[in-house]
Amino acid sequence: MTWTRTFEELDTGLHHRESFDCGEAPLNEFIRIKAARHMKVGVSRTMVLPANEPRGDGKRPIAAFYTIAPSSVERERLPETMAKRLPRYPVPVFLIAQLAVDRKAHGHGLGKVTLVRALHHLWSINDHLRAFAVVVDCLTESARPFYAKYGFLDMGVRNGHLGMFIPMKQLAGLGV
Ligand SMILES: CC(C)(COP(=O)(O)OP(=O)(O)OC[C@H]1O[C@@H](n2cnc3c(N)ncnc32)[C@H](O)[C@@H]1OP(=O)(O)O)[C@@H](O)C(=O)NCCC(=O)NCCS
Numbered sequence: 001m002t003w004t005r006t007f008e009e010l011d012t013g014l015h016h017r018e019s020f021d022c023g024e025a026p027l028n029e030f031i032r033i034k035a036a037r038h039m040k041v042g043v044s045r046t047m048v049l050p051a052n053e054p055r056g057d058g059k060r061p062i063a064a065f066y067t068i069a070p071s072s073v074e075r076e077r078l079p080e081t082m083a084k085r086l087p088r089y090p091v092p093v094f095l096i097a098q099l100a101v102d103r104k105a106h107g108h109g110l111g112k113v114t115l116v117r118a119l120h121h122l123w124s125i126n127d128h129l130r131a132f133a134v135v136v137d138c139l140t141e142s143a144r145p146f147y148a149k150y151g152f153l154d155m156g157v158r159n160g161h162l163g164m165f166i167p168m169k170q171l172a173g174l175g176v
Pocket residue numbers: 022023024027098099100101102105106107108109110111112113137138139140142143144145146149
């Protein structure tokens with residue numbers, strides 16, 4: 001599989017969702033069924049990287065995608081040194097709700113490209129509306145070292161998954 005250069009908003013008329021397979025059933029189900037619905041009702045936005053080769057029906061398979069949404073965390077979930085400077089009400093954060101790469105493209109740097117693109121997207125939103133951090137909810141334990149590699153820190157179990165976060169200020173240092 002080869003892929004285009006630009007992430008674009010998921011469009012069910014242009015992108016073939018059913019063929020996406022990252023190896024994790026809940027993420028496959030999300031892109032196939034829920035992502036478009038969630039955009040329609042306005043709770044998240046999904047950006048996809050289409051494959052170069054369209055299928056017979058003209059739709060392009062999805063090589064990778066990320067889903068972002070606004071969220072919040074209790075300051076108690078954050079390290080004491082950060083928490084003490086924050087208000088006592090839930091702290092606004094940006095959530096990378098989902099992120100996955102099709103199995104056929106694993107191991108070619110696309111996970112990194114997708115994460116950097118998602119962080120860049122959120123950094124640009126932060127210019128207009130501030131959030132304290134970017135949070136991810138790791139669906140599987142195996143995703144943890146991937147995010148840790150890029151500076152995400154553990155914040156305990158969140159919504160049944162291991163939560164990780166990176167302070168927004170740190171993104172400037174990552175050069176996103
Ligand atoms: C996790 C995932 C996004 C990685 O995608 P990928 O395209 O294979 O990753 P890349 O090729 O960009 O790898 C980038 C770096 O991360 C490392 N890496 C990739 N997956 C990793 C993992 N699970 N744990 C630790 N490191 C990992 C690579 O070795 C590489 O390191 P290097 O730059 O030093 O060589 C992909 O395996 C995936 O979609 N998995 C299923 C869904 C999932 O678990 N999503 C996580 C959110 S819930």
